Amino acid sequence: MEKNERLMSLDALRGADMLFITGFSGAITAFCAWIGLKDCWLATQMTHVAWHGFRHHDTIFPLFLFMAGVSWPFSYASQVARGRTTAAVLRKIAFRVFALFLLGMVSADFFAFRVEKFRYDSVLAHIAVCWAGAALLFMFVRSWKIRIAIAFGLLAVHWTGLYFFTAPDAAALLGSTDPVVAKKVASYAAYGTDNFSFTGNIAGWIDRTFMPGRLYEGIFDPDGLFAKVSGIPLAMMGCLAGELLKSKSLSGSRKTLILLAAGAIALALVFAWSPWCPVNKKIWTSTFVLASAAYSFFALAVFYWIIDVMGFRKWAFFLTVIGMNSITIYIMKRFVGFGSMSRYFFGGIAGFGDSNWASFTFCMGELVLEWLLLWYMYRKNTFLRV
Numbered sequence: 001m002e003k004n005e006r007l008m009s010l011d012a013l014r015g016a017d018m019l020f021i022t023g024f025s026g027a028i029t030a031f032c033a034w035i036g037l038k039d040c041w042l043a044t045q046m047t048h049v050a051w052h053g054f055r056h057h058d059t060i061f062p063l064f065l066f067m068a069g070v071s072w073p074f075s076y077a078s079q080v081a082r083g084r085t086t087a088a089v090l091r092k093i094a095f096r097v098f099a100l101f102l103l104g105m106v107s108a109d110f111f112a113f114r115v116e117k118f119r120y121d122s123v124l125a126h127i128a129v130c131w132a133g134a135a136l137l138f139m140f141v142r143s144w145k146i147r148i149a150i151a152f153g154l155l156a157v158h159w160t161g162l163y164f165f166t167a168p169d170a171a172a173l174l175g176s177t178d179p180v181v182a183k184k185v186a187s188y189a190a191y192g193t194d195n196f197s198f199t200g201n202i203a204g205w206i207d208r209t210f211m212p213g214r215l216y217e218g219i220f221d222p223d224g225l226f227a228k229v230s231g232i233p234l235a236m237m238g239c240l241a242g243e244l245l246k247s248k249s250l251s252g253s254r255k256t257l258i259l260l261a262a263g264a265i266a267l268a269l270v271f272a273w274s275p276w277c278p279v280n281k282k283i284w285t286s287t288f289v290l291a292s293a294a295y296s297f298f299a300l301a302v303f304y305w306i307i308d309v310m311g312f313r314k315w316a317f318f319l320t321v322i323g324m325n326s327i328t329i330y331i332m333k334r335f336v337g338f339g340s341m342s343r344y345f346f347g348g349i350a351g352f353g354d355s356n357w358a359s360f361t362f363c364m365g366e367l368v369l370e371w372l373l374l375w376y377m378y379r380k381n382t383f384l385r386v
Contacts, residue, residue, distance in 0.1 A: 007245060009307040010070055012316035013299055015323030017063045020046070022322065022329060023338075023366040025057065030359035051191040051198065052278045054291050061123055062234055062281075062292035063299065064326070068131045069238020070300065072138060073246050089139070093132050100128035103327070107334040118213040119221075124330075126223040126231060133228070134235035144240060151233035155286040158230040159277050162285065166195050167205035173219065174199055184218055196278050196285070203227060203283045220282075227284035237262075237293045241300060252309035256301050263297030266290045321371060321378045328377065328384040329370055338366045345369070 025046040032043035045056040079089050104122030141147050167173075174193065176182050188198035195201060203226035207215055215221040241262070244255055270279065270290045279287045306312050322329065332338075342365030343350075349365075350358035377383070 006074075007304070007308055008313055008316060008320060009300070009303040010067060011323035012307055012319040013303040013323070014064070014067050014326050015316075015319030015321065016299075016303075017060055017067070018322050018326045018329060019319065019367075020057070020060055021333070022370045023363045027360055027363035027367065030356055030363055034353070034356035034360055048281065051188060051282065052196070052280050054279045054281070054288070058281045058288075059292060059295045061126075062289070063296050065127050065130055065231065065235050066238040066241075066293065066296035067300075068127060069134050069235035069240075070242035070245070072131070072135050072239050073242040076135070076139065077246065086139070093135055097128040097132050100124040103331060104128075107331055119216060120213045121211065121216075121221055121223045121225075123223060126227065129228050130231035130235045133232035134239050137232075137236060138239045138243075144243060147236055147240065151236045154229055154233050155289060158226065158284070159273075159286045161202050161226065161229075162195055162283065163276065164195075165202040166200050167202050169205055169208065170200045181219060184220075196280060196283070201283050222282040222284075230284045230286055230289045234289050234293055234296075237266075238296070241297065245304065252305070256305040256309060259297050259301035259304065263294045263301065266294035266297060270294065318371070321374050325374050325377055325383055329374060331384075332373075333370070338369050341369055342366045 029043045029046045032038060032040050037043065047055065048057050049055055076089065079092070084092075101120075101122075101124070104124035105118060105120065107124070108119050108122060137147055137150060141150065170193065173181060173185055176185065185199055191197055193200050198204070198220065203224055204220040206226045207221045207224035208219055211221060211225060216223065241259060244250070244258055247255070250258075267290075270287050273290070274287050277285050277287045279285060279291050281288050303316075307316050339362065342362045346361050346365035350361040353361075
């Protein structure tokens with residue numbers, strides 16, 4: 001993305017999204033407990049739903065994927081303007097997919113050197129594949145109307161697979177005498193045994209049958225193969241939003257209204273479709289994708305209007321520092337002991353209250369230390385680009 005075209009609102013929104021990973025969600029949960037509201041609505045929003053449903057914490061990953069899509073029309077135009085050929089752009093896409101796959105494995109258990117225990121899929125791998133699919137469609141299908149049709153076609157395919165096909169091994173899982181499998185199945189027993197259940201969904205069977213290595217939940221992977229079918233449309237919607245924001249023919253206020261309208265349409269579709277397609281993050285149902293798209297459109301509209309249209313930018317600097325090095329902090333949290341450093345530097349402050357106060361202090365301490373590191377990198381113009 002060229003410097004003069006870079007949207008500060010996109011960096012700030014990416015930073016706001018990553019803020020909840022850097023320790024802010026834990027700080028909110030601890031603060032609610034400290035003031036005697038441990039199980040309040042706000043604290044609950046800082047956790048994932050167990051199976052069906054939708055909370056704020058479920059938006060973090062999808063919003064990041066959506067924003068990867070938003071960035072692509074700017075990045076692609078910049079590459080074309082610099083004279084990069086189609087083949088060169090394709091190589092760059094392939095490299096990014098490979099790099100994100102590798103980073104995802106490295107941040108898991110790559111250095112255990114036990115190939116059978118590798119988890120080949122990951123959050124980063126899911127982003128890589130879904131973003132690449134959306135990027136390729138953006139490059140080779142220039143009509144935005146056809147791309148919308150393709151996106152909804154993929155959502156329909158995903159729903160069809162879940163709605164009409166039951167996992168062939170569902171009965172075997174329910175009757176398994178393997179203690180590990182039985183325990184996992186029992187933990188989801190309250191959510192039924194239909195085609196959208198933990199044991200009955202076809203997505204889990206596809207991963208158990210075709211996915212090499214280790215699955216995240218042993219017999220199920222929330223970032224699995226079939227989830228890519230519905231994940232690509234979310235990145236495609238991000239591309240459509242980016243294409244809109246890049247347009248020179250519309251005013252900023254008009255673009256904001258279109259984003260809000262897109263979010264409203266996506267939300268209406270969620271309510272209309274949900275009786276036959278429950279909102280479920282772990283199997284990336286079509287309604288979950290649309291709910292995530294609605295949230296993403298609304299959030300982007302608000303940030304874009306405040307920051308890039310109205311010009312209120314200073315307040316967003318804190319978030320922008322995080323957003324411009326989002327992959328960096330995501331990876332570094334796996335390898336750098338920010339928690340230990342927080343306990344060292346903020347242990348004295350934590351001692352002025354109870355355990356909930358201490359948890360709040362340490363979470364905020366992690367956030368401060370992480371932000372200072374990212375701020376130093378920002379000042380040195382050092383950014384991890386993948």
